[in-house]
Amino acid sequence: MGKLTNFKRSLWVFHASGGSCNGCDIEIIAALTPRYDAERFGIKLVGSPRHADVLLVTGAIPRDFADKLKRIYEQMPDPKAVIVVGNCGTSGGLFYDSYNLVGPIDEIIPVDVYVPGCPPRPEAIIDAVVKAWLKLEKLEKELEGKKE
Amino acid sequence: MAEAGEVGKRAGGEERMNMNAEQILEKLKESLGNALLTYEIKEYTMGVRRKRTLYEIWAEIDKSAFRKAVETIFNIDYPHLHFITGEDTGGDVIKMIYSFGIYHGHPGGEISITLKFDLPKSELVLPTITDLMIGAETNEREIREMLGVEFEGLKNKRHLFLPDDWPEGKYPWRRDEHGVDDMVKYMHKSVKEIRKKGEGNA
Amino acid sequence: MxxxxxxxxxxxxxxxxxxxxxxxxxxxxxxxxxxxxxxxxxHRGIEYMGMKRNAIQTLYLSERICGICSISHPYAFVVAAEKALGIEAPPRAQYIRPIIAELERIHSHLLWLGVIAHEMGFDSLLFWIWKGREKVLDILELLTGNRINYSVFMIGGVRRDLKESHIKALKDMITYYWEFTEKMKEIMLSDPVYKARTRGVAQLSKELALKLNVVGPTARAAGLRMDIRQDMPYDAYADIDVRAVVPQDIVGEARGDAYDITMVRIYEIEQSLDIIEYCVDNLPEGKILAIPNYVALLAKIRRTKGEAIGAHEAPRGEVVHYLKFDGRDGPSVWKVIAPSYxxxxxxxxxxxxxxxxxxxxxxxxxxxxxxxxxxxxxxxxxxxxxxxxxxxxxxxxxxxxxxxxxxxx
Known part of the structure; x- marks a missing residue:
């Protein structure tokens, strides 16, 4: 991984669970606990999308959650990145033929990083956040370029 | 036995002996009469080194006797409601299934009682049991939205699991024109479909 | 004003x-x-999806009802399916299943103890408990191949056998958690602040608990002796004589508040350790699947007409599955009741x-x-x-x- 030159701050993550089985969600929390300790990289879960750089989404999005997810995405400041954690958000996975699901997530909001797995391991989730970091670095550069 | 007394007291105020499956069935026969159409006591043996026999009562009753059957169960012991569900095979009736467990708290002694009856689709109305057990509200609300069965006396009729803007007259568990097969969104093709269309090598 | x-x-x-x-x-x-x-x-409409798939697919679907109880739903499902099919899992499988289920209970209860600590503002306690939780996840990974969603149960048995090395790891884990629960009792139950913060909060009377139809630790904290492992024992639980953990047996009275539920959960971890130890020590020899060929299994399901109820005591309470096989290779009716329901x-x-x-x-x-x-x-x-x-x-x-x-x- 190269050096970060433009995005020079801790990465704040907002986590939204949209109809997942909870498996991915506990692994996200497990990534924060002492064994994996994502906070040592400055990665932190925050309580509001308005403070977040990265949106972590799990699940295949039930019917009435789609507009809420859009609103969460719109509330986030630029530059922002979206990570989908788990198979069901990526492709529908096991829940491919439900009457109440409207996923996959990339049909609702733009997605930057996919983490396959049912559920993915905490290491994979941290790796995805690092990948999002690189994306943010690029976006930040573009934003600064516009300013000049 | 202190344990038995405790559970017995819950039911009716005075201590009483636990009945066995046959006695419970007798009690049901007595109170329902001809409305008890068919019945069966199923026995299951569990365990490896110490075999235990568990008893389940399965009874088919007439729709009109439903409330009476439930009250009879409540008179025997305050039950635990396992589930309410219904089966729609696409015909004119929905087969309702109520399952209660009584004498819980007794090691190996819980007896489950399952009541089944046909509910004609022309008249999907049932009396509520929320007056006997507040917790049944969740179950009744679910059945109401999943099968379209109305419960007389149910106070909270809001959607439980389905969104508030769910279309009228659509019930996920129904297998007739009220079903939801047209609402399903296929997020990816099944392996079978891909093979059928010869896209497997793509 | x-x-x-x-x-x-x-x-x-x-x-x-x-x-x-x-x-x-x-x-x-x-x-x-x-x-x-x-x-x-x-709401994902899992029951609807299950009624269209075959029984083995539905088994994996049932696992994804909840990622935390990811063995409890399959457990109730296989118990129901075995009752309906009239088959019995081999003795060895009947002992391996409770081991996995109790490991899950330990991880789930530790998870909750961390959550409640977080909700009160004890964040270091949350991290300490979750650090301890990693141990059981390691064991689950060793035994099943995944930290969550183990996919190890099958109708008529289990898919993975227990090896000698696994048994050694399990014994180590049991020693580790006996110390851990002792510390937890000291930190949580004996702590005056914790006690003052939880006594009388979320108090549920026995009568109301019965009327609200609540299950699992919520009912047990209120003093109801309800536990599927005790009331309707299955597999090795029938051999063990599991007894519901209720506060009146530990401190003499049940108040049904947040303190009592903490106590119930900590003592249930110890109970799970005992069950795992018993199962490991008395593990029978033999095969692990009644019908090892899945095609034959599905064919048997297609030939079967029958219905059954299967129940399992999940960490949060009872899970009940109702299944009806009716000429299809999957359930024609499937009803799931999860404890939080x-x-x-x-x-x-x-x-x-x-x-x-x-x-x-x-x-x-x-x-x-x-x-x-x-x-x-x-x-x-x-x-x-x-x-x-x-x-x-x-x-x-x-x-x-x-x-x-x-x-x-």
């Missing part, structure tokens, strides 16, 4: 069991005056009249969720002001701090 009614939405982004949930509470001053619970934000009934009566600072404890009490209670305030009503969940959490932490000061005086 006129009282203003504030409107507090909790959720819906809430990593809960079957459904993320929204609790809408109206408060006057510090008291909750009106509660409304809205479920269904994660019933336990959430307790929210409305418990929240009414509660303090704002106690909302997180009442909500977490039944273990519907995990440590991350970060939700978004998305809602506004015309009449009330909206307070975010962070505000409530702050309130809860403030109350803990206040009690801490009072206790230490």
């Amino acid at each position: 006129p009282k203003t009614a504030y409107y507090i939405p909790v959720g819906p982004i809430h990593p809960a069991l079957k459904e993320p949930i929204r609790v809408e509470a109206e408060i006057e001053g510090e008291k909750v005056v009106k509660v409304d619970v809205k479920r269904g934000f994660a 019933n336990n959430i009934n307790s929210w409305a009566p418990l929240l009414l009249g509660a303090e704002v600072a106690d909302i997180p404890i009442v909500v977490a009490y039944i273990d519907p969720c995990m440590c991350c209670n970060d939700r978004v305030a998305l809602l506004k009503t015309p009449e009330g002001k909206v307070l975010g969940y962070e505000y409530i959490h702050k309130k809860a932490v403030e109350k803990t701090k206040r009690i801490e000061r009072e206790v230490k005086k």
